[in-house]
Amino acid sequence: MSRLKVAVLISGRGSNLRALLDACAETGFPAEIVLVVSNKPDAGGLAHAEAAGLPAVVVDHRDFPDKPSFEAAMETELHRTGAELVCLAGFMRLLTPGFVERWRDRLINIHPSLLPAFKGLDTHARAIAAGVRISGCTVHYVRSEMDTGPIILQVVVPVLNGDDADALAARVLAAEHRCYPAALRLIAEGRVQVDGERVIIDGPPASGVMSSPPT
Ligand code: GRF
Numbered sequence: 001m002s003r004l005k006v007a008v009l010i011s012g013r014g015s016n017l018r019a020l021l022d023a024c025a026e027t028g029f030p031a032e033i034v035l036v037v038s039n040k041p042d043a044g045g046l047a048h049a050e051a052a053g054l055p056a057v058v059v060d061h062r063d064f065p066d067k068p069s070f071e072a073a074m075e076t077e078l079h080r081t082g083a084e085l086v087c088l089a090g091f092m093r094l095l096t097p098g099f100v101e102r103w104r105d106r107l108i109n110i111h112p113s114l115l116p117a118f119k120g121l122d123t124h125a126r127a128i129a130a131g132v133r134i135s136g137c138t139v140h141y142v143r144s145e146m147d148t149g150p151i152i153l154q155v156v157v158p159v160l161n162g163d164d165a166d167a168l169a170a171r172v173l174a175a176e177h178r179c180y181p182a183a184l185r186l187i188a189e190g191r192v193q194v195d196g197e198r199v200i201i202d203g204p205p206a207s208g209v210m211s212s213p214p215t
Contacts, residue, residue: 001030003029003030003031003032003188004030004031004032004084004085004184004187004188005031005032005034005081005082005083005084005085006020006024006031006032006033006034006083006084006085006086006087006184006188007033007034007035007036007037007077007078007081007083007085007086007087008020008033008035008036008037008086008087008089009036009037009038009039009074009086009087009088009089009091010036010037010038010043010045010046010089010090010091011038011039011040011043011090011091011092011093012040012043012044012045012090012092013043013044013045013090014043014044014045014046014047014048014049014089014090015045015090015173015176015177016089016090016110016176016177016180017036017045017048017049017089017090018045018048018177019176019177019178019180019181020033020087020089020180020181020184021033021048021049021052021054022181023181023184023185025052029185029188030185030188030189031085031184031185031187031188033052033054034054034055034081034082034083035054035055035056035057035077035078035081035083036048036049036054036055036056036057037056037057037058037059037074037077037078038056038057038058038059039058039059039060039061039070039091039092039093040058040060041058041060043058045089045090046058055081057077059073059074059077061093067093067096068096068098070093071095071096071098071099075099075102084106085106085107085108085184085187085188086103086106086107086108087108087109087110087180087184088107088108088109088110088142089110089180091109094146095107095142097144100142100143100144101144103142104141105141105194107141107142108139108140108141108142108152108183108187109139109140109142109147109149110137110138110139110176110179110180111123111137111138111140111147112124112137112169112172112173112176113127113135113136113137113138113172114134114135114136114137114138114154114156115138115140115147115148115151115154116147116148117132118130118135119146119147119148120146120147122165123135124165124166124168124169124172125165127159127168128159128163128164128165128168132159133158133159134156134157134158134159135156135157135159135168135171135172136154136155136156136157136172136175137154137155137172137175137176137179138151138153138154138179139151139152139153139154139179139180139183140152141194141199150194150195150196150197150198150199151198151199152183152186152187152192152199152201153179153182153183153186154179155175155176155178155179156175157171157172157174157175158171186201190202191203
């Protein structure tokens with residue numbers, strides 16, 4: 001069976017990239033990573049790609065006069081490698097509506113909150129300040145408006161007494177590393193359908209991705 005060809009776009013440390021690489025290395029996993037693109041030459045995540053023997057390409061946004069030409073350079077790489085799905089994993093550039101439309105329903109992102117709550121940056125500090133008892137992460141299809149789009153999978157974690165933003169971030173990050181591979185698996189198995197603003201998952205929900213609240 002042929003595996004879904006995936007490109008991962010990063011800007012930083014790449015721990016989610018690493019989680020996706022580890023998943024794709026498992027026997028029978030239905031996706032393979034064919035390309036890693038970083039817009040930053042010093043992104044720590046590039047080392048994960050190298051360690052996995054994967055082609056990693058730096059497309060530095062500062063080398064281009066505008067966003068469309070930067071994105072065109074990335075798309076040249078995407079087409080060259082035959083990428084069928086693009087995963088944003090800590091990719092810190094907003095994409096143009098043109099790019100988002102061209103990759104509609106083939107472009108996903110992970111965000112460190114339970115969307116639609118806490119879009120944008122500093123999610124953990126804001127979640128703590130708001131006093132929420134649960135937080136988590138969301139994998140969603142990308143739409144032009146930041147941190148919107150049909151939600152594929154979410155993993156919940158508790159917010160505990162005494163948490164600061166770093167403690168909550170670490171708990172959410174561990175959840176991200178389960179959530180992103182699980183979402184990728186569902187897509188690659190052909191079990192995910194977009195229906196308007198919602199996602200319909202065919203068959204039983206992904207197992208092993210939901211965290212329990214504290215007892
Ligand atoms: C993650 O928290 C992800 O949800 C957000 O950016 C962070 C990237 O972390 N979009 P890493 O580079 O994958 O370690």
